[in-house]
Amino acid sequence: MPDKADDVRLIERVADGDAEALGELYDRYGRVAFGVLYRMLPGPEAAEEVAQDAFHAVWRQARSYRADRGSVRTWLLAICRNAAIDWRRTRGKRSEREVTIDAAAELLSDARVEERVVSAMRAERVRAVVRELPDEQRQVLALAFWGGYSQSEIAARTNTPLGTVKSRVRLAMNKLRERLEEER
């Protein structure tokens, strides 16, 4: 797995205008970033297009990265996810703009994990923590994360009271954070 300090140095080089550093960042996280986009978008062509836009955003925003606000991996994947949500809202065909409830309903896919990003042992631990979440909590996380839905949209689409959705989000996120943070 990449060293976090190395990641920060890479971002600093990107901020200084070093395109090769952007390439090295791609070597570390390009595959998982593409995997996130592939899951959120209707096909490989859209994932390819948005990946280029996302790495361009990384290039433009590198100076704004702050290590105290999370890891480089988190920052980069958040940029990718936001770019995918923007693409769906503005450029996707009508039929592509929405991820169906069924498609987004699981937080995890069955695919093996990219070990350069998360070690196999750690990935198993993450899977275990996610599986421990009650189904309804896992579903709201998946709908919000992969589908890009807000809590009120999830409430409307699943015919669930908004207060219940909020409660599920809060409980699930707190559990994820506690369980994964305590084992870092």
Next chain:
Amino acid sequence: MSVERHPTEDLPAYALGALDESERETIAAHVEGCAQCTRDLAQFEDALYEAAAVGAVDVQPPRDLRTRIVLRHRGARSPAAPSWTARIAGVLLRPVPLAVPAVLALLLVVSFAIVGTNRQQIDTYERTLAGVADGRVVALAPTSANPDARASVVIPKQGQPYLVVRLPTPPSGKTWEAWVLKPGPKAVPAGTSTAGDVFVLPLTAPLGAGDGVAITLEPSAGSPQPTTQPVLLVDRT
């Protein structure tokens, strides 16, 4: 919202991006000035995106995606130092001005043709590259006029380098011509092809370490120097 009243209830949903816009703005303003919430938010997001990294589909990105991302930004590093891209552009900007409108029209025709490229061609191209047994594969970047064009230089451990190309059949009387870009102002002709779809183009000129490669559309007999803008280009192999 004061710094003392932390948005503990909504911070998890904020990290998840599941708040409505007005709620988001309120939390963002608080987090900006609150070290504790900044730390809590970082932990929520790190946990969430770690789960996302595990939950993402494991799929191989296109082989030339990295090259395109790097090439797009390489020119921004140091405008004072002319890049290979600038050099080849310098060579190509010399053609007779009267020829330019015809060239542009031709490039437009090519662009429309490429936009029609079907999925089968893409698969054939990817499969051909995936079948390369040894050596290095370096992708050429498509230029803005032909964003769907694809080509990669295959540099085998033994034998002559060659190009795997995905381009439409050139118009009548025209050919695709490959160029090796060595230090200096001139490009070296490296082979022509009138094939279309996915095809292999052996490089007939020696390819040295760090040389660039480009493909242009030329008259059917080939040209001693490029007369049109490249459709595909890599400044260093």
